[in-house]
Amino acid sequence: MNTSLGTLPGELAGKVVTPGDRRYRMLRSTYTTVGSPAAVVVPESAGDVGAALRIARETGLRVAVRSGGHGLSGSGTxxxxxxxxxxxxxxxxxxxRASRLVRVEAGARWAQVAQALAPHGLAIxxxxxxxxxxxxxxxxxxxxxLVRTYGLTVDHVRAVEVVLPDGTFVRADAEAEPDLLWVMRGAGAGAGIAVAFEIEAMELGDIGYVQLVAAVDPAGETLRRWAEVVREAPRELSTAVMLASRGTSTAAFITAVVSSDSPSTIREAVExxxxxxxxxxxxxxxxxYTALVPTQHLHANNGQMATATTNGLLTDMTPDAARALATASAGPHxxxxxxxxxxxxxxxxxxxxxxxxxRHQNTLVVGSAFPPDGRGALATAWGSIDPHADGAYVNFESTPDEATFARAYPGATGTRVTELWQRYDPDGVLRPQWRA
Ligand SMILES: Cc1cc2nc3c(=O)[nH]c(=O)nc-3n(C[C@H](O)[C@H](O)[C@H](O)COP(=O)(O)OP(=O)(O)OC[C@H]3O[C@@H](n4cnc5c(N)ncnc54)[C@H](O)[C@@H]3O)c2cc1C
Structure with missing residues (x-):
């Protein structure tokens, strides 16, 4: 097959979408970013992923990897x-089922995973x-x-099927390729393309789901008390809070999720x-659980949500940190x-x-601002929150840079990530652009 990308391998017939193709419109962009790639390859096997990587090597085209297309930096296009x-x-x-081991392919959306596991009484x-x-x-x-009950998703990944940048297929688990398994659990983007994961799911029946709205005082006392309550709470309770400006004041929309269907356990955890x-x-x-990540969430991505986003992890909700959060979410901007x-x-x-x-921080804080001046507004407001942060989570950054790497992968972790990215991807085929 001869195209503008050269001669394509037969196994990719019908799986390479270029701008003239009617499928291109639906495949060019991610949730946050409109892209104009020369081609989108839609592999149906690990072998196809290897073939796509070979095209990239032969043509010198820069590679973007996309699973669900929800990456905030738009690196999926x-x-x-x-x-x-x-x-x-x-x-x-x-x-x-006995060991709750589940195989999930990388391109599935979490609504589909929840839907598929629910009949088995399992969830991730x-x-x-x-x-x-x-x-x-x-x-x-x-x-x-359910982060406080289950931990992070990566904590339960037992094996990863990976196509390395040179096209080699590897199944990494704790015995075979432990270094690759380690880096794929938190810093996978720069090491290889994961095509599937073996993940230990949790037993889960119905959950408790409670919504509260609290007024946030300018000094942030409400937020301090929220942090204190959650810190002392049983593991069944996880909470997410959205701070929304109401003119000069702020409201906290709190979603409390309890990993139990027992009304008394739910009441005790939330009270x-x-x-x-x-x-x-x-x-x-x-x-x-499917009510929290419903299939109604599934949608096509066409760059509809341009956003500036950053984040930081707080160990303690100090009075100064709480005041900074209350201030950033109120006022004129x-x-x-x-x-x-x-x-x-x-x-x-x-x-x-x-x-x-x-593994010691107690709160993840995510700040977002939207066009027309999202970046400027975020930079101004985040300035007073940032001094309280102790590290960051790489997945909530719209414009990651070298400083992001240092905050996401501190100390010895960063040294090992750098070494393993270099080992598995010596030519930097997948290395994030901001790390090139
Ligand atoms: C609306 C929304 C809600 C969110 N909520 C949460 C949340 O509750 N908790 C949370 O932890 N995060 C959340 N996030 C952030 C989320 O973790 C990241 O955006 C994540 O990268 C999205 O995964 P994706 O597969 O959809 O991304 P994509 O855009 O497909 O990929 C982003 C990047 O991740 C890397 N990557 C993706 N797939 C692979 C793969 N198979 N192998 C190797 N590298 C890969 C690549 O570098 C890729 O460019 C949310 C994001 C959005 C937009």
Whole structure:
């Protein structure tokens, strides 16, 4: 097959989409970014991924890897390069129900995973949105609705099927290729293309799902009390908070998820949150986990959500940190601030066990701002939050740079990530552009 990309291998027939193709419009972009790649390859096997990488090597085209296309930096597309879109690799299967071992392909969305596992009484805590892809979360971290019960998604990855930049297929587990398994659990983007993961799921029936709205005082006392309550809470409780400006004041929209269907357990876990301040509305449900990442979340990506986003991890919610959060989310130029409780099972692994080293921080803070001046607004507001942060999560950065690497992969973790990226990808085929 002769094309503008040279002679394509027969196995890729019908799987290479160029700008003249009617499928191109639906494949060129991600959630945050409109792209103009020279071609999008849609592989249907690990062999096809290897063939796509060979095209990139022969043509010299820059590679972008995409699983669900929800990456905030838009690294799942590019202009003039080659996108490897894994969406056709989306199978989910239970390998062994007794040990809860599940095989999930990288192009599946988390709504599809939840849907497939629910009949087996299993779930994998991943993220808060059903359209996010398996590949980005399971190689980066995975701070999900049940993070304090389950830990991060990467904590439960037992094996990864990877196509290395030279086209070699490797199955990495703790016995075979432990270094590759280590780097794929938190810093996978620069080492290889994961085509599937073996993940230990959790037993899960219905969950408790409670929504509260609390007024946030300018000094941030409400936020301090929220952090205190969650820090002392049983592992069944995980919470996510969205701080939304209401003119000169701020409201905290709190979603509390309890990994139990027992009304008394749910009540006991959530009740202390009622005491954090002026709680003005509440709603409680017992629902299946699929209600949190529903298939209604599934949608095509066409660059619809341009956003400037950054994040930081807080060890303690000090009075100064709480005031900075309250200030950033109020006033004339507010940003959207989201808080995610950590702790519980997220603290269990040794910091050196995976490439996600942050095991003592208690809160993930994500700041976002939107066009027309998202970047400027975010930079101004984040300036007062940043001094309180102790590290960052690589997956919530829209414009990562060298400083992001140092915050996401501190100390010995960063040294090992750098060494392994160099070992598995000596020519920098997959290395993030901001790290080139
Ligand atoms: C609406 C929304 C909600 C979110 N909620 C959460 C949340 O609750 N918790 C959380 O932890 N994160 C969350 N995130 C952030 C999320 O973790 C990242 O955006 C993640 O990268 C998305 O994965 P994806 O496969 O959809 O990304 P893609 O855009 O497909 O990929 C982004 C990058 O990840 C790397 N990558 C992707 N797949 C692979 C692979 N198979 N092999 C190797 N590298 C790969 C590549 O560098 C790729 O360019 C959210 C993002 C959005 C937009």
């Amino acid at each position: 590019n202009d003039g390069g080659l996108v490897i879109d894994l969406s056709a690799l989306h199978r989910v299967e239970v390998i062994d 805590s991943s993220g808060d949105h059903g359209n996010v892809g398996v590949g980005g979360i399971a190689t980066g971290g995975g701070v999900g609705w 202390p949150l009622l005491g954090i301040g002026d709680v003005t509305a509440q709603e409680a449900h017992v629902a299946p 507010p940003i959207l601030v989201q808080l995610r409780s950590l702790g519980g099972a997220a603290h269990d692994p040794d910091p050196s066990a995976t490439a996600f080293a942050h």
